Amino acid sequence: MNLTNIVSNPVGIIHIIGIGGIGMSGLAKLLHQNGYVVQGSDASDNQHTKSLQELGMHIFLGHNADNVNQSTLVVRSSAIKNDNPEILAAKNKFIPVISRAELLSNMMLDGYNICITGAHGKTSTTSLIYSLLQHLNHSPTVICGGIINQINSNAHKGKSNINIVEADESDCTFLVIPTDIGVITNIDKEHLDYYRSIDNIINMSKIFIEKVLAKDMVVVCDDCQYLRQISANYVGNPKYFTYGINSKTSDVKAFNIQIGIQGFVFDLMLSKKFQQKIGSNFSVIKNIALNNFGVHNLLNALAGITVALFKGGSPDDIKAALLNNSGVKRRFSIIGEVNGVTFVDDYAHHPNEVRATLQMAKARIAQDGGKILAVFQPHRYSRFAELYGEFLHSFKDADRLLVLDVYSAGEAQINGVSSQIFVDEMSSIQEAYYCADDKLMMQLITKHARPGDSVLFMGSGSISEMAHAAVHNCFNRP
Structure with missing residues (x-):
């Protein structure tokens, strides 16, 4: 990896604004592993800034013009506005300012890039x-939008030129980065x-799709209605492949x-x-085990299997690698058990993700007769407003449902959109409670959750x- 395409002179200190985000912190780790001096700033401390500090990076809490004084390159996350004092200071000092997408695309120019995009499941x-290709001894580099349990990180530098990258579609980053194999998990009403x-x-x-077809292979989910419509135009294309169940x-x-x-x-x-594409002498692989529930996880596995077979994996390789895959944090992560009640942490924040996660939870506990107490924090007023009707029927x-206040992510509140109003409407559909603070949330969990519940x-x-x-x-645990 190198940055010679970004600036003509050797890079000194790279300053990342918004370094505490999951995507930006992953880039910071890769730059650090490649020998670059990295620092950054964010509005507040979190687990990602702490992990970067442990690696020796200097992290500024709060945005201040002086933070960029020693920098030779500034990278901004998509959440950073043009009036940010560090952006303004960098421009006044003629320090190059680039986006996350520009940095990522330049880092990937010399690699063989497998890019995964889509509304859900990326x-x-x-x-x-990554787990499959690691098992195949490809030693890839990975940058992910979550903490991969296998490496306890969202980024890792491999020994080969293969890069496995979660390609963000929220701001069209996936169109910028060079891609040899492109995977689209689905298309949905997200980031509207x-x-x-x-x-x-x-x-x-x-x-x-058209960009990637100039390279090696496009892999898309056939169970997504929007992708199925697109796929009708590529039935005979030798580089276009679909996976699915239905x-x-x-x-x-x-x-x-x-x-x-x-x-x-x-x-x-x-x-x-x-x-024909993979040169196989078999048409069926029998008895593949996936240690996960939920149709969405099965579809994700099919996408991974397709790429792994293309990169030389045998049926036995596939089976063994799937058994050893330990998944990602905050993807139905069991974080504790108290008084026989299981606590689960999950990233679901879109109606379809909520439905899929709850279906998986129901499948897991159905045999034990347990009940599900869902605690939901809406994310962004714009998303909550746009998909309000779908959210009402997602739980x-x-x-039982507990609804927390909207996490604004910097957005202004929208009139008529609030968790209290949502619960008032939801209560005619199912049992729901509005929690204005953590204390009430914990009181309701303690009141309603029983042994065997989740x-x-x-x-x-x-x-x-x-x-x-x-x-x-909860449950008066010390």
């Missing part, structure tokens, strides 16, 4: 592909504050699916087109910290 699929319409998301996905025409298709104690067991069928698999925390704001605090404070 992080889990990125982690899975940026795209404005689902049609714009579809069009950007088409541009991404479609009869998928190139990589799971069938004979059974749900066991630990997760799924299934068989896999490969189309003749994909067999049917929860026995408390499922969902959201992408500050709810993870609240979940861990609840483990230690």
Whole structure:
């Protein structure tokens, strides 16, 4: 990796604004591992800034013009506004200012890049592909939007030129970075504050597909209605492949699916087109075990298997690697058990993600007769408002619902949109409570949760910290 395409002179100190974000902290780690001097700033401290400090990076808390004084390059996250004092100071001092996407694309110029994008499942699929290729001894570099349990990090420098990257679609970053294999997990009504319409998301996905088809391979989910419409234009393309469960025409298709104690067991069928692509002498792989529940996780596994087979994996390699995959933090992560009640932390923050997570929770505890107490923190007023009606009908698999205040992520409040109003409407559908503070949340958990039940925390704001605090404070635990 190098940055010679960004600045003509050797890079001195790289200053990252918004370094505490999961994506920016991953880039900071990779730069550090490649010998660059990195510092950064963020509004407040969190687990990511602390992990960077442990690596020896200097982190400024708060944004101040003086923070960039020694910098020779400034990188900004997409959340940083133009009036940020560090941005203004850098421009006044003629210090180059680039976006996260520009930095990432330059870091990847010399590599063989496997990029995973889509509305949901990017992080889990990125982690899975990394685990599969690690098992195949490819020693890839990875940068992920979550903490991969296998390496306890969101980024790791490998020994080969293969880069496995979660390609953010929220601001069209996936169109900027060089891609040799492109995976699209799905298309959904997400980030509409940026795209404005689902049609714009579809069009950007088409541009991404056309770009990657000039390289090695495109892999898309056939069970997504929007991707299935796009796929109709590429049926005969020798570089375009689909995976799925429900479609009869998928190139990589799971069938004979059974749900066991630990997760799924299934068989896999490969189309003749994909067999030719990978040069295989088999069309079916039998008895693949996936230690996870939820159809969405099975689909993510199919995406990973498709890439792994293309990169030389055998059926036995695939089976062994899936058994050893330990997943990603905050993807149905069990964080504790108190008085027989299981506490789970999950990233779900979109109606479809909420539904999928609750369905998985129900499948896990159904055999034990436990109940699900869901704790949800809406993320961004714009998302909550745009998908309000869908959110109202996303929690049917929860026995009770606690709703926290909206995590604004810097957005201004929208009139008529609040957690209190949401609960008032939700109460006509199912049992729901508004929690104005942590204390009330913990009181309600203690009151309603019984041995054998699961408390499922969902959201992408500050709810993870609240979940861990609840483990230690509910049921009068010291």
